[in-house]
Amino acid sequence: MRETVGGGPTTVLAADYFASYSVVGLLTLVGVVFVAVAFGAGRLLRPVVPTPEKLLTYECGVDPVGEGWAHTQVRYYVYAFLYVIFAVDSIFLFPWATVFAAPGYGATTLVEMFVFLGFLAVGLLYAYKKGVLTWT
Secondary structure (H helix, E strand, O other), rough: OEOOOOOOHHHHHHHHHHHHHHHHHHHHHHHHHHHHHHHHHHHHHHHOOOOOOOOOOOEEEEEOOOOOOOOOHHHHHHHHHHHHHHHOOOOOOOHHHHHHHHHHHHHOOOOOOHHHHHHHHHHHHHHHHHHOOOOO
């Protein structure tokens, strides 16, 4: 164990601990400076010649006609939301399976997973009763 002048091994451990974080801080600072220099160079080097054509909204080669307001079906968002819910469910199944295999945790994790799946089933049943899952 190394000794320091006026301090014991605790001082050395704290210095090593903060030294490892100083590397992370220095790397973060270098990254921020690199991005700032890149954006600054891009701003200084690019040509700025605004014309009416450049200021026009461009969408897949079609000139904009009419208003910029469009109606979107809410059901697409609901399907996306249901997908996210079940994707999160599958993400929770993998760590659960590893804990379930550990000795002494089987019954507890099994009950917890059935409670979790029960909440998801209630949500899916609610969506079905509201008619959200019918494609029109």
